[in-house]
Amino acid sequence: MTEFERRPTARKVGQVKEVTSLSNPIIKDIKGLMNKKDREESGTFMAEGLKLVIDAIELGWEIRTLVYAKAAKGKPLVEQVAAKTVARGGLVLEVSEKVLSSVTRRDNPQMVVGIFEQRWQRLDGLALAADQTFVALDRVRDPGNLGTIIRTADAAGASGVVLVGDCTDPFSIETVRATMGSVFAVPLYRASVSEFLAWSRASGGQVVATHLAGAVDYRTINYKAKPTILLMGNEQSGLPDELARAADRLARIPQQGRADSLNLAIASAVMLFEARRHLLSLEAK
Ligand code: SAM
Numbered sequence: 001m002t003e004f005e006r007r008p009t010a011r012k013v014g015q016v017k018e019v020t021s022l023s024n025p026i027i028k029d030i031k032g033l034m035n036k037k038d039r040e041e042s043g044t045f046m047a048e049g050l051k052l053v054i055d056a057i058e059l060g061w062e063i064r065t066l067v068y069a070k071a072a073k074g075k076p077l078v079e080q081v082a083a084k085t086v087a088r089g090g091l092v093l094e095v096s097e098k099v100l101s102s103v104t105r106r107d108n109p110q111m112v113v114g115i116f117e118q119r120w121q122r123l124d125g126l127a128l129a130a131d132q133t134f135v136a137l138d139r140v141r142d143p144g145n146l147g148t149i150i151r152t153a154d155a156a157g158a159s160g161v162v163l164v165g166d167c168t169d170p171f172s173i174e175t176v177r178a179t180m181g182s183v184f185a186v187p188l189y190r191a192s193v194s195e196f197l198a199w200s201r202a203s204g205g206q207v208v209a210t211h212l213a214g215a216v217d218y219r220t221i222n223y224k225a226k227p228t229i230l231l232m233g234n235e236q237s238g239l240p241d242e243l244a245r246a247a248d249r250l251a252r253i254p255q256q257g258r259a260d261s262l263n264l265a266i267a268s269a270v271m272l273f274e275a276r277r278h279l280l281s282l283e284a285k
Contacts, residue, residue: 132227
């Protein structure tokens with residue numbers, strides 16, 4: 001029996017608030033989370049889907065508000081997640097489908113939405129262990145790319161994603177959707193270029209930067225030599241010279257055909273799985 005199954009329901013303790021009006025002030029605040037400014041001010045973000053909300057709570061993320069559709073009322077898992085939210089001091093809202101659609105801006109919304117506290121890790125002073133791989137993204141702009149990279153980093157067993165410079169928000173609804181829940185599993189860091197450079201020099205790792213003009217075939221790099229920080233460039237302009245110069249290796253993924261580059265998320269996946277493959281084969285020996 002999981003911790004979820006042992007909990008009493010929130011309804012039994014009468015702490016579910018019913019909301020049908022789109023102009024309800026709490027609903028207005030939740031809708032505001034579509035804006036980065038509101039997310040930053042409140043330090044929260046929205047995630048959709050019952051399984052995802054349950055997983056996030058089990059991973060220890062703080063839930064501030066649980067919103068569920070009237071149609072989900074009485075479903076055991078929904079009742080249990082509601083009880084858990086109340087037990088943690090959160091608010092539970094039972095809403096009409098119209099309200100849920102307006103909150104998520106979707107015609108067929110998920111039955112359950114959670115509002116969670118954002119979580120950033122401290123890069124300062126973080127030393128890398130031998131089996132760790134990090135991905136650092138220079139000014140990633142596209143939420144779909146960022147979400148896909150977080151999801152891929154999770155699947156490849158990376159230890160974190162570092163956002164360098166002015167990046168798209170990992171807690172936007174588009175990015176969170178694209179992570180498919182991995183936003184709750186992969187530690188996120190943010191840094192200016194100078195903070196990133198200072199950290200990478202002190203971290204004990206090697207920076208393998210990817211560049212279309214990279215001198216080294218990515219398959220020839222020794223990813224076991226040191227823990228690896230894979231540094232990926234911006235979608236439009238690639239890596240700036242300041243970051244490229246600071247890399248230990250400048251790697252190229254050889255291409256054929258007419259495409260001049262790979263999509264950023266695809267290039268990140270190729271690099272992540274190559275680096276992790278080397279490390280895992282080390283462990284198997
Ligand atoms: N026009 C950009 C340029 O000149 O670099 C293209 C950027 S590409 C869409 C985004 C990032 O993906 C690059 O900065 C690099 O980090 C990585 N990338 C894409 N294709 C690559 C390749 N064939 N070799 C190495 N890195 C690649």
